[in-house]
Amino acid sequence: MDARTGLPVVGMVGGGQLARMTHQAAIALGQSLRVLADTVDDGAALVASDVVVGDYRSLDDLRAFARGCDVVTFDHEHVPNEHIRALVADGVVVHPGPDALQFAQDKSAMRRRLTELGVPCPRWATVASERELDEFAAATGWPVVLKASSGGYDGKGVWVVGSLAEAAEVLGSGTALIVEEKVAIVRELAVDVARSPFGQGSVWPVVETVQRDGICVEVLAPAPDLDEDTAEEAQALALRIAQELGVTGMLAVELFETADGLVVNELAMRPHNSAHWTIEGARTSQFEQHLRAVLDYPLGATSPTAPVTVMANLLGGPDDVVPKGLDERVHHLMARWPDVKIHLYGKQFRPGRKVGHVTALGDELDSVRARARAAADYLMNGDAR
Amino acid sequence: MDARTGLPVVGMVGGGQLARMTHQAAIALGQSLRVLADTVDDGAALVASDVVVGDYRSLDDLRAFARGCDVVTFDHEHVPNEHIRALVADGVVVHPGPDALQFAQDKSAMRRRLTELGVPCPRWATVASERELDEFAAATGWPVVLKASSGGYDGKGVWVVGSLAEAAEVLGSGTALIVEEKVAIVRELAVDVARSPFGQGSVWPVVETVQRDGICVEVLAPAPDLDEDTAEEAQALALRIAQELGVTGMLAVELFETADGLVVNELAMRPHNSAHWTIEGARTSQFEQHLRAVLDYPLGATSPTAPVTVMANLLGGPDDVVPKGLDERVHHLMARWPDVKIHLYGKQFRPGRKVGHVTALGDELDSVRARARAAADYLMNGDAR
Numbered sequence: 001m002d003a004r005t006g007l008p009v010v011g012m013v014g015g016g017q018l019a020r021m022t023h024q025a026a027i028a029l030g031q032s033l034r035v036l037a038d039t040v041d042d043g044a045a046l047v048a049s050d051v052v053v054g055d056y057r058s059l060d061d062l063r064a065f066a067r068g069c070d071v072v073t074f075d076h077e078h079v080p081n082e083h084i085r086a087l088v089a090d091g092v093v094v095h096p097g098p099d100a101l102q103f104a105q106d107k108s109a110m111r112r113r114l115t116e117l118g119v120p121c122p123r124w125a126t127v128a129s130e131r132e133l134d135e136f137a138a139a140t141g142w143p144v145v146l147k148a149s150s151g152g153y154d155g156k157g158v159w160v161v162g163s164l165a166e167a168a169e170v171l172g173s174g175t176a177l178i179v180e181e182k183v184a185i186v187r188e189l190a191v192d193v194a195r196s197p198f199g200q201g202s203v204w205p206v207v208e209t210v211q212r213d214g215i216c217v218e219v220l221a222p223a224p225d226l227d228e229d230t231a232e233e234a235q236a237l238a239l240r241i242a243q244e245l246g247v248t249g250m251l252a253v254e255l256f257e258t259a260d261g262l263v264v265n266e267l268a269m270r271p272h273n274s275a276h277w278t279i280e281g282a283r284t285s286q287f288e289q290h291l292r293a294v295l296d297y298p299l300g301a302t303s304p305t306a307p308v309t310v311m312a313n314l315l316g317g318p319d320d321v322v323p324k325g326l327d328e329r330v331h332h333l334m335a336r337w338p339d340v341k342i343h344l345y346g347k348q349f350r351p352g353r354k355v356g357h358v359t360a361l362g363d364e365l366d367s368v369r370a371r372a373r374a375a376a377d378y379l380m381n382g383d384a385r
Numbered sequence: 386m387d388a389r390t391g392l393p394v395v396g397m398v399g400g401g402q403l404a405r406m407t408h409q410a411a412i413a414l415g416q417s418l419r420v421l422a423d424t425v426d427d428g429a430a431l432v433a434s435d436v437v438v439g440d441y442r443s444l445d446d447l448r449a450f451a452r453g454c455d456v457v458t459f460d461h462e463h464v465p466n467e468h469i470r471a472l473v474a475d476g477v478v479v480h481p482g483p484d485a486l487q488f489a490q491d492k493s494a495m496r497r498r499l500t501e502l503g504v505p506c507p508r509w510a511t512v513a514s515e516r517e518l519d520e521f522a523a524a525t526g527w528p529v530v531l532k533a534s535s536g537g538y539d540g541k542g543v544w545v546v547g548s549l550a551e552a553a554e555v556l557g558s559g560t561a562l563i564v565e566e567k568v569a570i571v572r573e574l575a576v577d578v579a580r581s582p583f584g585q586g587s588v589w590p591v592v593e594t595v596q597r598d599g600i601c602v603e604v605l606a607p608a609p610d611l612d613e614d615t616a617e618e619a620q621a622l623a624l625r626i627a628q629e630l631g632v633t634g635m636l637a638v639e640l641f642e643t644a645d646g647l648v649v650n651e652l653a654m655r656p657h658n659s660a661h662w663t664i665e666g667a668r669t670s671q672f673e674q675h676l677r678a679v680l681d682y683p684l685g686a687t688s689p690t691a692p693v694t695v696m697a698n699l700l701g702g703p704d705d706v707v708p709k710g711l712d713e714r715v716h717h718l719m720a721r722w723p724d725v726k727i728h729l730y731g732k733q734f735r736p737g738r739k740v741g742h743v744t745a746l747g748d749e750l751d752s753v754r755a756r757a758r759a760a761a762d763y764l765m766n767g768d769a770r
Contacts, residue, residue, distance in 0.1 A: 001712070004426055004431065004707075004731070004733075005431070005707065005711075005729070005731050006707035006708070006709075006711040006712060007711060007712055007715070007729065008712060020412060021412075023412070023432070024409050024412050024413070026432075027405060027406075027408070027409050027432045028409070028726070028727060028728050028729070029715070029727060029729060030711075030715075030727075030729025030730070030731055030741065032431050032432045032731070041389055045434070046389065046390070046417050046434060047408070047411075047412045047417045047433070047434055048432070048434055049430070049431060049432055049433055049434055049436065051434065283724050283726075283746075284723075292719065297715065297716055297719050298716065298719040298720035298723065299719075299723065300719065300723050300724070301723040301724035303724070305690055305691070306690070322390065322391035323391070324391075326390075326391040326392060326415075327386070327391060327392055327393060330392070330414070330415075330682065331682055331683065334677065334682050334683040334684075334685065335683035338669075338683065338684065338685050338686040339668050339685070339686035339688070341413070341668075342413060342414060342415075343413050344390070344392065344413070344414060344415025345415070346389070346390050346415055346417070348389075356415065361668075
């Protein structure tokens with residue numbers, strides 16, 4: 001507890017945009033997020049008052065950070081699971097806990113557990129040799145998808161390979177891998193849920209996530225033309241996964257919609273890009289909900305605030321630095337799209353890096369999506385297509 | 386400009402809840418509000434990274450604070466006008482500027498200027514003696530309202546007096562005073578507008594502000610049953626005042642609705658309690674709009690996000706400290722009213738002090754208002770009436 005306010009202190013490991021936006025939500029709840037950042041220039045470190053600079057791979061740093069926190073949670077999934085277990089053994093309250101988090105840290109553990117639960121997944125196997133890969137592909141056909149068991153994000157750690165020859169380099173790298181069939185995807189969906197230690201669950205409408213080069217570029221909320229039964233099935237599935245895996249806090253379930261139904265692609269146990277639209281588009285944002293959940297507060301209403309919300313990511317272009325005239329572009333964006341909401345993360349621009357997002361809301365998908373798309377393109381490229 | 390982000394630095398003098406909530410809005414725009422706080426425990430100082438502790442009455446402190454700011458603005462109106470003039474002479478960009486701000490700092494200047502402009506005001510006069518007061522009251526009848534020309538807020542610096550005897554103490558205190566007729570009020574309204582240095586103006590729907598003991602307890606947005614002509618007249622009046630007075634940033638125009646029409650009660654040139662509802666209830670909040678305005682960015686859309694929004698202030702009760710079990714009360718509030726949004730300011734509780742607010746949104750005034758009222762009562766008193 002913060003003696004000055006009588007309110008709890010949440011510590012978040014990681015100083016990226018998820019911590020940055022969680023801090024915004026914490027302020028409303030009378031709190032101030034404590035952030036363990038890599039550097040003082042991390043997006044969250046630029047805006048939070050209670051920042052510790054340290055190494056999330058160091059148990060000593062984690063222990064020092066956790067002191068005085070009512071609960072410790074995460075902006076990313078890279079904290080070694082054994083360190084989290086050590087914190088719990090110390091008596092630190094950690095959400096999500098290590099037993100749940102392992103399934104977001106280790107794709108083979110995740111696939112094994114979901115398969116046990118009867119959750120629809122692509123066909124998959126762990127793979128360590130050409131022989132194993134060849135046997136797998138003989139059953140599913142080429143190409144197949146190799147994934148690093150841990151550490152991947154935003155398309156990193158994922159390789160679509162069409163032959164043993166194409167797989168040779170990755171197979172020989174010593175990275176622990178799983179292989180999955182390449183599913184024929186109609187589109188990608190996501191369901192974001194939160195679950196509290198008490199066991200309360202909440203779910204937002206199912207969204208469509210539009211990908212380019214393995215990175216999400218747009219989120220359409222709700223997923224257009226999704227039939228009600230499928231939407232309810234997806235929501236029930238995500239809530240069930242949260243419960244079965246003992247997730248506390250936010251859980252994002254990324255899904256493939258296929259001709260034969262839904263299959264689970266990935267899990268993330270933290271606030272997630274697929275739910276950034278909830279800041280304006282739902283009564284309770286995922287950031288507030290994550291705080292509520294990890295504090296074991298009752299969860300907030302998830303009802304949408306508009307018929308359609310579209311979030312478009314701002315992805316760094318070829319410039320390696322902040323685009324010259326970013327402020328000028330913000331100015332023009334505001335003039336042209338006065339209803340579009342801007343979120344900039346204070347990050348250095350790098351090609352493909354998520355440096356912000358914009359959100360548009362309204363009654364009709366095509367026009368809302370066009371506004372979000374044009375505003376994002378303008379902010380990143382200085383022109384609106 | 387912040388070299389790390391390519392985005393401007395706004396400095397706000399004053400570390401209260403207005404700065405705290407402006408910082409939340411700044412984060413989305415890629416910025417981090419620089420705050421000049423009285424102490425490290427000020428509500429905004431608890432949550433912002435770029436905090437300078439200093440005295441807003443000291444020109445040296447103001448000058449040091451302003452260094453590196455792209456624009457300096459205010460969380461309150463107590464910075465000496467001559468200091469603001471000195472900053473401007475130094476080349477600091479200040480919004481609102483001293484010529485506008487004087488009308489929020491000096492009630493006699495405000496009344497004089499509004500009267501010149503033909504803006505409806507209560508009958509008023511400056512008053513320094515019993516004789517002057519007696520003459521004024523002879524024309525308007527008793528009781529009359531004495532107001533300190535400067536420094537008042539939340540009912541402080543306002544005295545309703547029924548006779549010369551009742552006025553004696555205030556009159557003899559040496560405070561510069563104005564006197565106003567006691568208007569027969571149907572209800573109180575407020576119009577919040579923003580104006581940029583470029584001259585763009587924007588306005589939110591007219592709201593009703595419900596007062597108790599001179600402090601606003603609830604804001605109903607839009608003002609119930611206000612006829613369209615009166616609403617448009619009030620909006621036009623507020624925009625005209627902003628323009629004529631050269632206001633840059635937010636302007637709150639507090640109005641009395643009387644049997645004979647609208648009269649202006651007070652002006653505030655900063656984000657204002659009467660527009661806290663815009664955080665959830667309008668496409669652009671007053672805090673984002675204030676930042677846009679003082680940065681001379683184009684202004685954001687002000688359209689409402691729900692048919693009805695009600696904001697209820699959280700006012701400190703008899704306890705002088707944080708109520709025991711505030712966190713427990715937050716927990717129960719969330720369980721009972723999952724759609725109500727909480728805003729706590731990190732302030733010490735003192736009787737009558739605004740320590741936070743709650744917001745409810747919906748389709749129908751009575752139920753929305755009842756939810757906001759009950760949630761606020763519960764949070765402050767531990768019971769919901």
